[in-house]
Amino acid sequence: MIRVVLPPHLRxxxxxxxxVELEVKxxxxxxxxxDALEAQYPMLRGTIRDHVTRLRRPMVRFFACGEDLSxxxxxxxxxxxxxxxxxxxxxxxxxxxx
Amino acid sequence: MSNIRVLxxxxxxxxxxxxxxxxxxxxxxxxxxxxxxxxxxKGSPVDPSRVYASQTSGWFxxxxxxxxxxxxxWNTPGSSxxxxxxxxxxxxxxxxxxxxDTSPETGKPLTTHQWYDGTQHPWEFKRVWHLEPSLDDPDxxxxxxxxxxxxxxTDGGKSWxxxxxxxxxxxxxxxxxxAGGMCLHxxxxxxxxxxxxxxxxxxxxxxxxxxxxxxWxxxxxxLHSQYIPDPNAEVGHCVHRIAMHPSRPNTLFMQKHWDVxxxxxxxxxxxxxxxNLPSDFGFPIDVHAHEPETIYVVPIKSDSEHxxxxxxxxxxxxxxxxxxxxxxxxxxxxxxxxxxxxRDAMSVDSLEPCGIYFGTTGGQVYTSAxxxxxxxxxVRDLPAVLSVEVQTLP
Numbered sequence: 001m002i003r004v005v006l007p008p009h010l011r012x013x014x015x016x017x018x019x020v021e022l023e024v025k026x027x028x029x030x031x032x033x034x035d036a037l038e039a040q041y042p043m044l045r046g047t048i049r050d051h052v053t054r055l056r057r058p059m060v061r062f063f064a065c066g067e068d069l070s071x072x073x074x075x076x077x078x079x080x081x082x083x084x085x086x087x088x089x090x091x092x093x094x095x096x097x098x
Numbered sequence: 099m100s101n102i103r104v105l106x107x108x109x110x111x112x113x114x115x116x117x118x119x120x121x122x123x124x125x126x127x128x129x130x131x132x133x134x135x136x137x138x139x140k141g142s143p144v145d146p147s148r149v150y151a152s153q154t155s156g157w158f159x160x161x162x163x164x165x166x167x168x169x170x171x172w173n174t175p176g177s178s179x180x181x182x183x184x185x186x187x188x189x190x191x192x193x194x195x196x197x198x199d200t201s202p203e204t205g206k207p208l209t210t211h212q213w214y215d216g217t218q219h220p221w222e223f224k225r226v227w228h229l230e231p232s233l234d235d236p237d238x239x240x241x242x243x244x245x246x247x248x249x250x251x252t253d254g255g256k257s258w259x260x261x262x263x264x265x266x267x268x269x270x271x272x273x274x275x276x277a278g279g280m281c282l283h284x285x286x287x288x289x290x291x292x293x294x295x296x297x298x299x300x301x302x303x304x305x306x307x308x309x310x311x312x313x314w315x316x317x318x319x320x321l322h323s324q325y326i327p328d329p330n331a332e333v334g335h336c337v338h339r340i341a342m343h344p345s346r347p348n349t350l351f352m353q354k355h356w357d358v359x360x361x362x363x364x365x366x367x368x369x370x371x372x373x374n375l376p377s378d379f380g381f382p383i384d385v386h387a388h389e390p391e392t393i394y395v396v397p398i399k400s401d402s403e404h405x406x407x408x409x410x411x412x413x414x415x416x417x418x419x420x421x422x423x424x425x426x427x428x429x430x431x432x433x434x435x436x437x438x439x440x441r442d443a444m445s446v447d448s449l450e451p452c453g454i455y456f457g458t459t460g461g462q463v464y465t466s467a468x469x470x471x472x473x474x475x476x477v478r479d480l481p482a483v484l485s486v487e488v489q490t491l492p
Contacts, residue, residue, distance in 0.1 A: 009133060009158060013174075042191030043174045047158040051195045059157045093157040 003088035010048070012089070014041040019088055021090055028083040030062060031074040046089060063090040102447055103148065103168065103489040104455055106463055107136035109479035112151055114169045121453055121467040126478045127291035127327050130172060130266060131163065136339055138485045140229050141168075144235040144403070150255060152226040159476040162193045162223055164255050176256030187292075192257045194251055196223045196241070208265045211245065212274040221245045221265070227465055228442060230285035234292075242282035245411050246273060246299040248311070253453035263310040269316055269333040273302035275402075276355075278335050282440055284301060284340045288347040296350065296365065302325075304352070306365050317365030321354060338453075339441040341383045342391035351420070353383040353441070360420050371420020376407045382444035391419040395453060396439040404459075405436040413456070415470045429473035430464065437462070442485035448491060457483025 006014065007073040014020070021034040030047070031054075038045045049056050056076075061070045065079050065087055081087040099240075104115040111129025113161075134153045144146040147168045153161040163172045175193040198221050200209070208405050213219035224244040232238035237254040247265055249258040273280060284298035293310045303318040318335050326334040336355035343349065352359040352368065359368040372378035377397040386392035395414050399407045406412060410433065413426040437460035447453035454470050459465045462479035466473045 007157075009155065012132075013158075013161065038191065043161075043177055045191035046160065046194045051192075054366055057157070057159060096156075 001085045002036070002082065003085050004089045005036060005088045006044075007091060007093040008044065009093065010044060013043055013047065016041070021085075024083075026083070027077045029075050029077055030069065030072065031065060032087055034074075048062070059094040059096065061092040061094055063092055064088075101491040102449070102453065103141070103146075103491055104142065104445075104463065104476070105139035105169065105485075105487040105489065106457055106480065106483060106484035107139050107442075108457075108461070108481040109481050112136040112139050112153075112169075113477070113480055115463065119449055121447075121449070121465060126477050127169070129481075130169070130368060130423070134161070134371075135225075136484065137225060137485070138228050138487070139169075140231055140487045141489045142231040142236040142239075143233055144231075146256075146491055148231070148236040150229045150231060150239055152229055154225040159193045160196065160223070162226070162255050163350065164190075164193075175251075175254050187203075192311075193255050196243055196258055197260075198223065198224070198247060198265070199260040199264075209269040211270055211370045212272055212279065214275065218271060223247075223345055224279060225283045227283045228285055230287060233287050233289055235264070239293075240285045240287070240454075242285050242297065244279045244281040246280045246282040246302060248282055248297055249286070250311070261307075262316075263307075264305060264314045269302070269313045272331075272333050273299060273300050273307070274334065275462075276300040279455060284337070284438040286342045286347075286350070289344045290347050294339060294347070294364075296342070298337040298340050298352075299336065301355075302333045303335040304337050304340060304350075304365055317361075318368070319366065320325060320357065320361070320368030320370075322370075323355065325355070326353070338381045339383050341385050341393065345381050346390045349390065349419075351383050351385060353395055354379050355379065355401060358383065371416070373421040373423065375414055375423050376412075376425075380439075381441040382439055382456065384444045384446055384454070386454075387446045387448040388450065389452075390415070392417045392469070393419065394444065405439040407434060409435050411435040411437065413454070413466075413470055413473075416477060426466075426470045426473070428471065429466075440451070440484055442487075443483050444487050445488040447488045453488070455486050455488050457486045459483065 001023045004020045024036045100119040106113040111132045113128035117124045137152045139151040149165040151163040201310040210218035213353040231241040241249040248261045286296040298304045300340045305314045321335045338353045348364045380398045407467045411430045437458035444456040453472035454466045459482040463476045
């Protein structure tokens with residue numbers, strides 16, 4: 001199972017507490033994780049990446065294993081520890097504004 | 099006895115204020131969607147339990163929320179299990195999908211408008227400013243969005259489609275964003291002619307359709323705006339708000355960036371009716387529920403000083419459809435007041451006497467149960483108020 005941590009506003013929108021666990025087909029990539037997330041929580045469509053372009057929204061970031069993966073191509077495999085579920089994939093709202 | 103429900107959108111959530119018909123004791127519920135900007139909340143005139151909200155965020159974009167129980171519980175439309183799957187197995191989740199129409203069969207889809215530096219700039223969806231439920235179908239709602247365009251849902255908010263003819267009305271490349279962005283903020287539905295609608299855009303002006311939204315034309319003759327190169331241009335005017343009394347849909351009242359205006363020929367020509375106002379800059383304008391010639395504005399000092407003249411918060415009322423204005427001050431702060439009242443933040447109920455409501459950027463929501471003669475705050479310390487709508491319930 002892949003573990004995903006959503007920012008607080010999206011946890012409220014998806015009506016979940018804590019981490020989300022997802023079944024994701026291999027290879028585990030940003031795209032496959034987000035596809036699985038949106039399939040399980042359709043109300044999140046459009047909030048993390050654009051409905052049409054599928055690009056990451058500008059003020060959303062993806063972190064994993066202490067690294068900012070936001071600028072990685074969406075089909076690059078994520079680190080093994082993410083694919084194995086020992087570390088979570090973090091979706092972050094950029095720290096800006098109030 | 100009737101009840102009143104006031105729907106308040108703020109910078110940090112939605113609030114619902116309720117009272118019985120005496121309008122003396124109020125309950126405050128909320129925040130709903132805490133932490134999100136709620137640009138507008140409005141109920142269906144056909145089914146008052148059906149309420150729509152525009153929830154938005156600079157981080158996470160646009161969300162549409164719908165309540166079927168008068169605001170007690172909310173859902174993103176189309177989120178029941180059987181509604182989620184499209185034929186290819188992917189989730190729909192399209193209640194927040196506002197995609198500009200670029201199909202060739204819809205006419206002349208535009209791809210650019212005028213940018214701040216005078217260059218052409220592509221249309222980019224940012225948020226929904228205004229939701230206008232249909233007069234006869236609770237599942238049909240019109241949405242005014244930034245960058246300026248008009249969308250409609252006919253399935254209760256599950257999906258939205260653009261009226262591309264508005265952006266395709268030749269003048270689109272001359273539209274430009276005002277300080278708040280290039281927003282379509284006013285949608286007026288003609289109760290006597292279902293083919294006719296009025297909309298207003300900042301900063302483009304007012305537009306009318308007479309064929310149900312297929313084609314549109316600018317209706318700005320008589321507007322005079324010193325801040326654009328040709329003060330009498332066909333488009334480019336920063337219209338802040340338009341109001342209409344349902345019994346007289348050919349008469350409209352407008353609060354422009356500067357100037358209060360009226361038309362009696364459905365926008366074909368406008369006349370200024372500011373006269374003795376202390377400032378004719380402001381944002382909201384509204385009409386008394388039972389007196390079509392009684393109108394209300396909130397004068398603001400200037401476009402660079404968004405607070406009341408002389409730091410005194412005063413609603414101005416004209417019982418003559420403009421030109422002769424009286425200050426309404428009883429119960430409103432008359433010193434050290436530096437709040438603003440935004441364009442969607444004034445509304446009226448339909449009780450007798452008519453109740454008037456407005457919210458401020460300081461978080462106060464004021465009400466008058468005597469058509470403006472006296473005022474009191476329902477609540478004082480909400481986040482900055484973006485919109486106020488009132489439902490008069492049986």
